Amino acid sequence: MIKIDRDLCIGCGACVAICSEVFEIDKNGKSRIKQQKNTSCVDKAIKSCPVGAITK
Numbered sequence: 001m002i003k004i005d006r007d008l009c010i011g012c013g014a015c016v017a018i019c020s021e022v023f024e025i026d027k028n029g030k031s032r033i034k035q036q037k038n039t040s041c042v043d044k045a046i047k048s049c050p051v052g053a054i055t056k
């Protein structure tokens with residue numbers, strides 16, 4: 001299961017840019033899971049998150 005630590009998330013948008021199928025920025029300016037889907041872009045998003053907020 002993909003998770004985002006919303007306390008860590010700074011809303012940079014990198015995960016959404018890389019994997020918009022799974023991540024979206026919500027109205028609070030933080031990333032949320034749009035769809036639980038284990039595609040290869042999830043791993044790229046995990047690596048690109050500057051604060052290490054995404055885990056699975």
Ligand code: SF4
Nearest residue numbers: 009010012013015049
């Ligand atoms: S890449 Fe990390 S810090 Fe940036 S929006 Fe996504 S979860 Fe938040």
